[in-house]
Amino acid sequence: MIFASQQQGRFVQAVGRFESAVREQEPDRAEHAFQEMGRGYQDAGPQEVAQAAPRLAALLPEVPPGPRGTIAVLVGACVESGADPGPCAPHIFVELAETLAAAGEFAERWEETGGGDFPDPESGEVDPGVFERVGPEAALAWLTLPQWEMASVAMLSHPAVRIALDGSLRARLLRGVRAVAEASGHEFKCLTYALLVLDDEPLVVLHRPSGTGYRLRMSGIGDNFQLHTLLADLLVGGGHVPGRAPSPQEVAVCRDAPGQVHTVGSFNLVTPGGEWVWNEGTPTDIPVVDGVRLLVLDPPPYERGWPAGRFFPNMTGDLVLERVLAEEETRRLLAGCAPAK
Structure with a gap:
């Protein structure tokens, strides 16, 4: 039973180490803690994911742009495993709005610099020239947008989150994803449809x-x-x-x-x-x-x-x-x- 308890606490312990490393801006420690979180999540129980999800969601603004989307996906996974989406969703949606805005800038810069087929954000292979062509912030926004879609759909699958979502923010998110989809030809259908779901x-x-x-x-x-x-x-x-x-x-x-x-x-x-x-x-x-x-x-x-x-x-x-x-x-x-x- 002691061993089981230690196993169950591994995920939350790794989250604590990740929080500390991010806030102290120590990337090597953060990377190591991130790997620990990935392993610990596999064995995490309901209480652990319930504790971890809001802490990771609140940490998102301090996580560097590259891994930020991955942490958002982990928050979504915790919610799908039973964590309360209420405290997590506002953080996810704020970051989603900013990512959509930056992805819109990516689309504009891509067109201004010659256009052509957009890089596939889900291929896992990125030409370094993309970052040079449009700038790192815009490129990262485009490349991580599928991760924000996954995390947001996990939140929006819950009626309490949909009902609590401010109407003006919902409209802003819809405008953002539609603009990016129109410019890029990439649908982001799951995010669009989730934002359109009606309740009562x-x-x-x-x-x-x-x-x-x-x-x-x-x-x-x-x-x-x-x-x-x-x-x-x-x-x-x-x-x-x-x-x-x-x-x-x-x-x-x-x-x-x-x-x-x-x-x-x-x-x-x-x-x-x-x-x-x-x-x-x-x-x-x-x-x-x-x-x-x-x-x-x-x-x-x-x-x-x-x-x-x-x-x-x-x-x-x-x-x-x-x-x-x-x-x-x-x-x-x-x-x-x-x-x-």
Whole structure:
């Protein structure tokens, strides 16, 4: 038992040595402690990761830019292992915002100095000329951005973090990642989609063939594939509209169960203006009409299948039917909707 206790304390001890080395600006000691942290994390128990995560997150501004993203990934790993993301997320998001800004500068300088294909930030191989061409700070921001994406998604997988995230900061992060993606051609889709996730969001759905309407509420839904399956469960599986109902397993993996399972679509998702709402998009693609997102369901024009599941495996999804709309209300809303284009 004493040996087990020593094993369990190794990670936190290494974190303490890393903190000390970073604050005393001793890179050799910091590198050695970092290696110890990597080994210690493998055996760390819940109490250790809970202690380590907020300490490492708070240390981020003092960690040199090169290894800073790696420490952020370690914080994300601790959160995925059960550490509280609340104290960690603000530090991650502040650093993410600064990294996105510097990555934007990288894109500008890259274009100004001849353009061409951007270096792959996930290849693990970096031409030293990249640093000379755009400057070390901008280059490091670009090259470590996938690490900040991983760490941020780990935070955003928790509803409390998403709800607490300041709206102006969320908008700033979205502008930053979209600008970098547009300039570079690299999607950073996971980060973008995680920032777009809605919580406690009302949704009105009109089923055009039956002339019925429903008010629902959604949380933690990463993409419209997931939304589609959950809609079919509530409306078809609930006996409200005809069609194919997904199996309990298909529904479970879209809520909180692990894995994926094949499913087939039940509807065609359409905006009130008649444009298709693609399954590949997110619920934010559904337009807001009179203060609430409004979606129209038409029969599927062709059979389409996909692996049912969650875009973010660590994010729990939820869709709740609050009430069936009155016939008059549904008729009025449908009258303002265009046919599918």
